[in-house]
Amino acid sequence: MARVPIDVETEIDRFCNSIKQDTYTRSVDIALATVYIFKKLIGESKWSNASELIALIRSQAHRLNQGQPVDSITFNITRRILKLIREVSGRIIHGKNEGSDISLTLQAVLNDRTATSTINDDDNNNNNKTEENFQPKKQQIQSNISNSIPIINVEDEVSVQRLKPELMDDLNWYSSEIELSVKNLSQQALAHIHANELILTLGYSYTVEQFFKYASSKKRQFHVFILEHAPFFTGHKMAINLSQLNIPVTVVTDSAVFAIMARVNKIVIGTRSLLANGGLTAKSGTYNLALAAKNYNVPLLVCAPTYKFSPTYLPSFDPVMCNSFPSPENILSYESIFQSSLDIIVPMHDYVPPELVTLIIGSGMGNAPSYVYRIVSELYSAEDNDLERLQKESLR
Incomplete structure (x- = not known):
């Protein structure tokens, strides 16, 4: 597992002490401080792919939440960043969000049913077609389905060179979203x-x-x-x-x-x-x-x-x-x-x-x-x- 740099360790300890001493007067400040620490952790730690980064963040989650209840804002921010890592990984590999994998898989199944139904109708209407003519079509359909189903666990395939720039952009966007959240609510x-x-x-x-x-x-x-x-x-x-x-x-x-x-x-x-x-x-x-x-x-x-x-x-x-x-x-x-x-x-x-x-x-x-x-x-x-x-x- 990747090691945490010393200055990031110091930042985490400072954050935990501030939580214990009630230094933060607003919950939005806790959220922004948590995002800042994770941005620093992602930017300065050495990791080779998305799987190592996810393991690193999960290992630091309980440290950041030390002294806080389990339903705290820190845990929520941690979960959201882990979701962003998976979404960026899926976007790099498949050119889309990971959340669309299920819909694409279902679409492949529907296409399979439609194609199979069409073949069965053709066989019923044309009794002179042999079983040998049907098998290649069926194999081709199954091949198309297997190719259309995306790989869900793609974290091991995404390198740090491809993941870090896009992930940092998403984290900057996420920080802006948190800053504007109270304004949008009001x-x-x-x-x-x-x-x-x-x-x-x-x-x-x-x-x-x-x-x-x-x-x-x-x-x-x-x-x-x-x-x-x-x-x-x-x-x-x-x-x-x-x-x-x-x-x-x-x-x-x-x-x-x-x-x-x-x-x-x-x-x-x-x-x-x-x-x-x-x-x-x-x-x-x-x-x-x-x-x-x-x-x-x-x-x-x-x-x-x-x-x-x-x-x-x-x-x-x-x-x-x-x-x-x-x-x-x-x-x-x-x-x-x-x-x-x-x-x-x-x-x-x-x-x-x-x-x-x-x-x-x-x-x-x-x-x-x-x-x-x-x-x-x-x-x-x-x-x-x-x-x-x-x-x-x-x-x-």
């Missing part, structure tokens, strides 16, 4: 925010802030209720930022969510990760918010850029692994007389099942939660869905 705000609506959100989310900002810039009048998200109180930051944009805001305690739900027109929230079944992991308190919305039939809209779509299913691993547990200092100080006799658990995130979600607003358009699995299958390759297993094994 431009859908006018389709979901209507005049004089009361909109509820939870805590602070950069994506949701830009969503509201775009609607306000287009002179759309609305009022935002913000749950303060105790004990972290990130809702105060959201209230300050929106008020500076002249958007009317009201900060509400988390315990009052059920009382105010009857007045709310819709809920707009962000998410940390969107799972393959349409469920999501979001800030703690989101599950209670979703239950109250379901009781009052209030639509729950989730803003999720593409890099937050994860092929992970919650039942496939320990639910603790998709959560984070910070210090309970904000709830009970270490000097408290009760500290020695209590175990205090402070989960950072809730899991919200898909039946409580109304609409997923992505970078392209809104989709129902039931359609997420289709988007995930287009973004990632199925053979890369076991990255969380590698992380589990590394922790043993």
Whole structure:
């Protein structure tokens, strides 16, 4: 396997330390930093073909995701880059995307059936044709089918000289897509925010802030209720930022969510990760918010850029692994007389099942939660869905 250069090792360690210290304040920064590290890894490491490159990236996936849950953005970016490598390899060998292999294979089968049916009709109409005349045609058809079915595992055939330039171009394009993802998502705000609506959100989310900002810039009048998200109180930051944009805001305690739900027109929230079944992991308190919305039939809209779509299913691993547990200092100080006799658990995130979600607003358009699995299958390759297993094994 190819070795990782020392400067890339240093960059990976710096990235992991920044994650542990919560240096990144926006999820888009984590996504861009991950792409940058992989571009550096691909550009400076020594590898001879696409198979070696895939093995190299997979070997570094659990290192980059160290200290993060298995449904993290880092894993999503890793899977997407692995899919890009396979697509570029298929494009170099066959002159098309690898995803079109199945359709071409099916087309070959259909052509086989059509040709065979034509031959059988000719034999029935012309009884004087012999079996010897039929066999060459059948052999020719089978030969055409075998030639038309492309080779799917082409990674071993693509050299570094052919793969690296095209792959780096695709990675640059992917970085630009990530940078514009929040902007493209926020431009859908006018389709979901209507005049004089009361909109509820939870805590602070950069994506949701830009969503509201775009609607306000287009002179759309609305009022935002913000749950303060105790004990972290990130809702105060959201209230300050929106008020500076002249958007009317009201900060509400988390315990009052059920009382105010009857007045709310819709809920707009962000998410940390969107799972393959349409469920999501979001800030703690989101599950209670979703239950109250379901009781009052209030639509729950989730803003999720593409890099937050994860092929992970919650039942496939320990639910603790998709959560984070910070210090309970904000709830009970270490000097408290009760500290020695209590175990205090402070989960950072809730899991919200898909039946409580109304609409997923992505970078392209809104989709129902039931359609997420289709988007995930287009973004990632199925053979890369076991990255969380590698992380589990590394922790043993």
